[in-house]
Amino acid sequence: MFFTIAVIILVFLVIFQIAKASEYVSVLKGEEKSRAQSNKINGFLMVAFLVLGLIGVYLCNKALYHKTLLPQGSASVQGEKVDSMLWVTLILTGVVFVATQIVLFVFAYKYQENPKRKVFFFPHNNTLELIWTVVPAIALTVLVVIGLRNWFMFTSEAPANALRVEVTGKQFGWVFRYAGKDNEFGKKYFRIIDDAGNNPLGQIWADNEQFRLKADPANNDDIVVQQTMYVVKDKPVQLIINSRDVIHDVGLPAFRMKMDAVPGTPTTLWFTPKYTTKEMKERTGNPDYIYEISCDQMCGNGHYSMKGIIEVVTQEEYDAWLAKQTPNYLVANPPAEPAATPAVPAAKDSTLKPAADSAHTVAIK
Known part of the structure; x- marks a missing residue:
């Protein structure tokens, strides 16, 4: 250098x-x-x-x-x-x-x-101007049409069997939500977001008179994880993208996808992973390879650190991972432990005689 x-x-x-x-x-x-x-x-x-x-x-x-x-x-x-x-x-x-x-x-x-050559002035030529105007215009139009066709496909309605994942950007990290057994995302409200209370998305679990909110039972089985998203190889995945503060951008370089995360305006895209993370480690020869989700929009002084991980696994591995997850409602509202049963003192045996020796009594106790 x-x-x-x-x-x-x-x-x-x-x-x-x-x-x-x-x-x-x-x-x-x-x-x-x-x-x-x-x-x-x-x-x-x-x-x-x-x-x-x-x-x-x-x-x-x-x-x-x-x-x-x-x-x-x-x-x-x-x-x-x-x-x-x-x-x-x-x-x-x-x-x-x-x-x-x-x-x-x-x-x-x-x-x-x-000095031996005389200047030739060439002020105008309709044919040449037509060529260098029309040809680039046609070429660029073709490229734009191809790009729009691909864009409309990525942002169209995902296949019926697609795995739906809600992606929410925040300064400076990612929150992922999976629908529970009801396959429905519960409603949320940004004013009740509470990181300390394990409610990073503002899920509505109970009635709230202050904001006139009614509890949404669909929230009770939703699973929320941060920084690492799990998807399945060869299965379409639809990302429902949000932001809870400023404009972010979901960047998926390995999958050639990106989409803005805009506060208050959900955006979507879908794609089908081809290789598991394990297979990509073998293809690239890099044992530390990871699928990265990055923020491609300057979003503050911690923008550089806003990175997440996408784990592409088989259907069996995904099912096993999902089975281990706890709905976020139970994480934030753990069930009360049953009260401890008071110990019952042991009955005295009447056949025993009082110890004559105090030292012997202490030893037994």
């Missing part, structure tokens, strides 16, 4: 010295000759920057590509469409970028000032 920085600084120093030398030459030779010499130097530098730039792009791609998420592929079925859309966009814009940059730098070298 230090070597690279030193080389960059050295290059700038060389350019600076060349520029200063050009100024001195212009004083000695005159303005016309100086300008011609500067044009030659600039033309050469344009070609040099082009070659070095293309080499740099190639080397950066070779060194860093394997560190991106692209070699892993999408971990969700729907995310494959995002990858496909991304590759089309990269190829299309990449070809245009490389072609235009080559033309730009080559033309700067080829058409530098030359």
Whole structure:
């Protein structure tokens, strides 16, 4: 790193010295000759920057590509469409970028000032303007249509067999809620949120005269967990996304999904995981691999720490995990323990005679 920085600084120093030398030459030779010499130097530098730039792009791609998420592929079925859309966009814009940059730098070298060549003014051409307006417009329209089609699919109604998970962002963490045996989420109210009382979502468990709330029995079997969400491989999962304070953003990079978490405005998306967490550890060769849920929206000074974990498991593993969970109502309102039964003193045996020796009596007691 230090070597690279030193080389960059050295290059700038060389350019600076060349520029200063050009100024001195212009004083000695005159303005016309100086300008011609500067044009030659600039033309050469344009070609040099082009070659070095293309080499740099190639080397950066070779060194860093394997560190991106692209070699892993999408971990969700729907995310494959995002990858496909991304590759089309990269190829299309990449070809245009490389072609235009080559033309730009080559033309700067080829058409530098030359006293033997006369300037040709090219003020207007309808055909060319039509081409460079219509062609990009068509290409961008196609990309937008593909993106909208995928977006409408991700945010459409999830399949009937989808696992529903409510995701709530807060500063600075995630709260996940699963419907109980009734498969229905209970109502909640933000003003009765109480972290200390194990009610991070404001579930309505009892009547509240202050806010005119009525108890919702559907809350009594809902399961609430924080920071780690469990989903099932090959089973669609629908996320019902909320925020209890500021705007957050549910980022699922491995699944190629993201969605804003807006206070008071639930949003949804759904996807189908392809690999369990265990399988992804094997695919990536990383024993510490985890599916991460991150906040992709600046949400405060602790934004950097707002990360959660998604555990993708088999149906059997999910059922076993779910069976161990306690409804949040019972966590916040544990049942009272039965009163201890008072001890009954043992009856005295009349056949025993009083101890004659006090020391012996103490020993028995």
